[in-house]
């Protein structure tokens with residue numbers, strides 16, 4: 001039996017594919033390469049180029065590869081873009097998930113793991129935020145993901161399909177073996193931006209706000225290493241295979257780091273200073289977002305390995321150094 005990984009050529013999906021191959025699983029990737037790259041994937045893995053919205057292609061893939069479970073990463077993920085183009089986000093994230101689910105049901109695929117986000121909580125009032133805290137997204141991106149979660153709940157009641165929703169907090173770092181990492185040009189994620197600045201790929205970076213009600217005045221986030229996150233999906237797959245019922249889990253470590261702590265960790269990892277300016281707040285940023293992780297710790301057989309911020313940052317930096325060479329050899 002084979003696992004279908006949608007969006008498998010993206011940042012998180014490609015880590016998942018390596019993790020599944022390392023564990024001896026059969027995998028097929030479906031990706032339209034809108035933001036993904038084939039050079040992030042093992043060459044041995046079958047690759048289907050196309051969209052989750054193409055029902056015929058999805059149906060053919062499910063039939064030909066005898067798909068047991070779907071791990072669904074494919075999505076558009078840039079919050080400000082979703083504000084500018086909400087319908088594009090509802091189409092790619094919500095409608096295409098609807099297409100995928102419908103085709104999964106028609107083909108008897110009974111296990112579904114979904115990439116959701118802390119963005120479903122919006123300006124979380126609880127700290128740390130629990131899975132049953134109010135979900136009040138403040139962007140079309142967050143809403144598009146919450147709508148997909150609701151579709152999953154309803155589908156699992158009507159059909160023989162069980163799901164795990166994983167709500168990721170701030171994903172960062174790169175494969176410790178250097179096979180894949182965050183490769184999106186013009187990325188906005190703070191650890192990636194700091195690593196690019198440290199390596200001179202950017203002239204400077206900006207801290208967005210130092211007047212938040214936090215100990216050092218900058219925003220606090222729960223950074224999770226992407227390889228630990230991939231392992232959480234494997235644990236979720238094991239849970240569904242053992243007959244576990246549909247469930248939603250926060251994915252973080254339950255620990256917050258500030259923007260200044262991130263920048264300091266990157267300075268230590270690269271061994272030199274780099275230009276950082278202090279700017280105003282970025283609209284829509286909550287002061288603090290940290291996961292309550294009791295549920296995932298109790299329920300899934302998940303043993304994160306890379307919790308230190310210094311490890312996350314050093315793996316991100318190592319990937320950033322390798323990236324130009326990886327791109328060039330992929331292009332030649």
Ligand SMILES: NC(=O)c1ccc[n+]([C@@H]2O[C@H](COP(=O)([O-])OP(=O)(O)OC[C@H]3O[C@@H](n4cnc5c(N)ncnc54)[C@H](O)[C@@H]3O)[C@@H](O)[C@H]2O)c1
Nearest residue numbers: 007009010011012031032033034035036051052074075117
């Ligand atoms: N990166 C984060 O910090 C973060 C946080 C929370 C949730 N997530 C979720 O994790 C998932 C993966 O995010 P990522 O950071 O790896 O992003 P990414 O952009 O690197 O990966 C997305 C992948 O999906 C593909 N794709 C997009 N639309 C598609 C479609 N219609 N059909 C087929 N392929 C399609 C892209 O080409 C890309 O390879 C997303 O669902 C995102 O919402 C990411």
Ligand SMILES: O=c1ccn([C@@H]2O[C@H](COP(=O)(O)OP(=O)(O)O[C@H]3O[C@H](CO)[C@H](O)[C@H](O)[C@H]3O)[C@@H](O)[C@H]2O)c(=O)[nH]1
Nearest residue numbers: 117118119170188189190191193206207208219259282285
């Ligand atoms: O150049 C930068 C970039 C970011 N930041 C700050 O660093 C913190 C983290 O910002 P990121 O852009 O790295 O991450 P977000 O917390 O905004 O977003 C993350 O969490 C969201 C949910 O809230 C979504 O899931 C999203 O995909 C995911 O990356 C924020 O306080 C932001 O203001 C800076 O100071 N300078």
